[in-house]
Amino acid sequence: MTDRNSTAAQRVAQAVPGFPIDDNGPVFREPWEAQAFAMTLALYDRGLFTWPEWAALLGAEIKRARERGDPDTGETYYRHWLAALERMVAQKGVADASTLTRYVEAWDHAADRTPHGAPIELRAEDFGRG
Amino acid sequence: MTTQDHHHDHDHSGGSELSEMQLRVRALETILTEKGYVEPAALDAIVEACETRIGPHNGARVVAKAWADPAFKKALLEDASKAVATLGHLPRVGEHLVAVENTPQTHNIVVCTLCSCYPWDLLGLPPVWYKSTPYRSRTVKDPRGVLRDFGVTLPDSTEIRVWDSTAETRFVVLPMRPAGSAGLSEDELAKLVTRDSMIGTGLARAPGAA
Structure with a gap:
């Protein structure tokens, strides 16, 4: 199904400035996007939020990004998605921004001490090192 | 150390x-x-x-069945969520799914101007262009022009309807069954159904056009 559709997408890309070319896959550009998507579905399945709630939050996030000058061509879409998910998780009292930051820093530390190519795993010692 | x-x-x-x-x-x-x-x-x-499991092929199955089975088509157009559920799907976000039928008189195209509401359970994940501002805003203003960009030219007599999805209601297009597809099995028909044809930015493939 790539043949015809990808040519069509290329035509659109030429016709509309900033229009991203669709490679016609079910479209995750990077694995983290799929992970963010999966977490959202899992939390929805648990009843943490409704789709109208999600749509409102994501819509607001995209709007804010556009106001900051994001071209919103679709390439940054999952960035907005993840930001909305972080906001949702905070709003629902699951984890606030400072907790998220602490874990981000811990993962950053874990990555630093892990030799290239080895699986990166989080340990207690990774926390509190900033 | x-x-x-x-x-x-x-x-x-x-x-x-x-x-x-x-x-x-x-x-x-x-x-x-x-x-x-x-x-x-x-x-x-x-x-x-x-x-793998939820890609556009689920939607293609639904469309193929609607082409092959008039009773299912009727049920699909009346209540798409209910009709799709009878096929054994477990709709995740498609609780309020509406199928809109393309005919020689009417071509339907789906857009979401708020964010990117999309029937994931049928079509897999939305293509990047669907989520882009240019597609969203241009489709509302100039659907015929957007279709042309996708390589689809329709007769002037065909009315184009734009459906704006919301979080509550998601749309899927039932494309026209291509000429020359009489006698094909549902499996063969499903291969003619592209993701874009179910968004409305494309038409179903002609048999033999791979």
Whole structure:
């Protein structure tokens, strides 16, 4: 199904400035996007939020990004998605921004001490090192 | 480092690096896992389902069945969520799914101007262009022009209807059955149904046009 559709997408890309070319896959550009998507579905399945709630939050996030000058061509879409998910998780009292930051820093530390190519795993010692 | 478990790799620049987005996703996943909100295995299953089990082929099956079975088509146009459920799908976000039928008189095209509401359960994940501002805004203003860009030219006599999805209602287009497809099985018909034809930015393939 790539043949015809990808040519069509290329035509659109030429016709509309900033229009991203669709490679016609079910479209995750990077694995983290799929992970963010999966977490959202899992939390929805648990009843943490409704789709109208999600749509409102994501819509607001995209709007804010556009106001900051994001071209919103679709390439940054999952960035907005993840930001909305972080906001949702905070709003629902699951984890606030400072907790998220602490874990981000811990993962950053874990990555630093892990030799290239080895699986990166989080340990207690990774926390509190900033 | 003289401890017993020292690393053999002493190259300090040889550490690993995660991008900001990777870090944030890992952080969130760790927290949600620790708090019991998600299970990593379940997340993997969702990702895998997005890639393989829920792709546009689910939607293609629905369309093929509607082409082949007039009773199913009628049910689909009356209540798409209910009709799709009879096929054994487990709609995740498509509780309020509406199917709109293309005819020689009317061509339907789906857009979401708020964010990107999309029937994932039928069509897989939305294509990048669907989520882009140019597509969203131009389709509302100039659907015929957008269709032309996609290589679809319709007669002037065909009315184009634009459907704006919301979080409550998602649309899927029932494309016209292509000429020359009489006598094909449902499986063969399903191969003629593209994702774009179910968004309305394309037409179903002609048989033999691979």
